[in-house]
Amino acid sequence: YLISxxxxxxxxxxxxxxxxxxxxxLKWVDTSPDKTSILFCYSLGKAQRLLNEISKSNFxxxxxxxSSIYKINNCYKKLGINILNTTKFDKTQNIDELKGSxxxxxxxxxxxxxxxxxxxxQTGFASGWMLIxxxxxxSGYDKGFAISxxxxxxxxxxxxxxxxxxNIFFHHxxxxxxxxxxxxxxxxxxLCFDSKK
Numbered sequence: 001y002l003i004s005x006x007x008x009x010x011x012x013x014x015x016x017x018x019x020x021x022x023x024x025x026l027k028w029v030d031t032s033p034d035k036t037s038i039l040f041c042y043s044l045g046k047a048q049r050l051l052n053e054i055s056k057s058n059f060x061x062x063x064x065x066x067s068s069i070y071k072i073n074n075c076y077k078k079l080g081i082n083i084l085n086t087t088k089f090d091k092t093q094n095i096d097e098l099k100g101s102x103x104x105x106x107x108x109x110x111x112x113x114x115x116x117x118x119x120x121x122q123t124g125f126a127s128g129w130m131l132i133x134x135x136x137x138x139s140g141y142d143k144g145f146a147i148s149x150x151x152x153x154x155x156x157x158x159x160x161x162x163x164x165x166x167n168i169f170f171h172h173x174x175x176x177x178x179x180x181x182x183x184x185x186x187x188x189x190x191l192c193f194d195s196k197k
Contacts, residue, residue: 006173
């Protein structure tokens with residue numbers, strides 16, 4: 001038996017290597033020195049993953065983080081986990097004075113009046129959902145970067161194969177395509193926790 005989440009359980013979801021996505025983010029910042037680059041990402045997990053990936057590069061620009069991200073970074077440090085140093089962003093600061101810098105903010109601040117007063121910014125969002133073009137456009141971000149801690153389609157298939165499980169339970173996500181894929185192969189019994197499926 002194997003229980004697997006299936007958040008990105010569709011064949012369209014295929015992650016690039018994190019080094020490539022990180023390089024794309026840093027290039028995005030570097031090519032706009034006259035703007036503050038605001039990258040929206042979840043405060044717990046995604047922000048720390050991005051900072052870890054950036055620490056492997058020779059990125060020289062200043063990085064600011066929202067207080068919620070800054071607090072979690074400090075929790076990591078207290079646990080002995082090495083994480084890239086950032087400067088806590090104070091909402092009284094003028095973003096326009098941070099030109100050429102990278103600022104990490106939680107996604108909830110994108111739809112608020114928080115950014116309306118700032119002129120010299122570009123916005124991006126780091127999420128696996130950014131592989132969906134229509135969602136990228138609808139969200140209003142200038143740029144989307146597809147990076148996720150969830151398994152992509154190939155990652156789910158690989159895990160199932162390596163587990164040698166004969167019964168798979170899918171939970172949390174879209175399991176229709178995965179269920180159909182395995183039913184057609186007739187090799188694995190697929191079950192879902194969602195009673196609608």
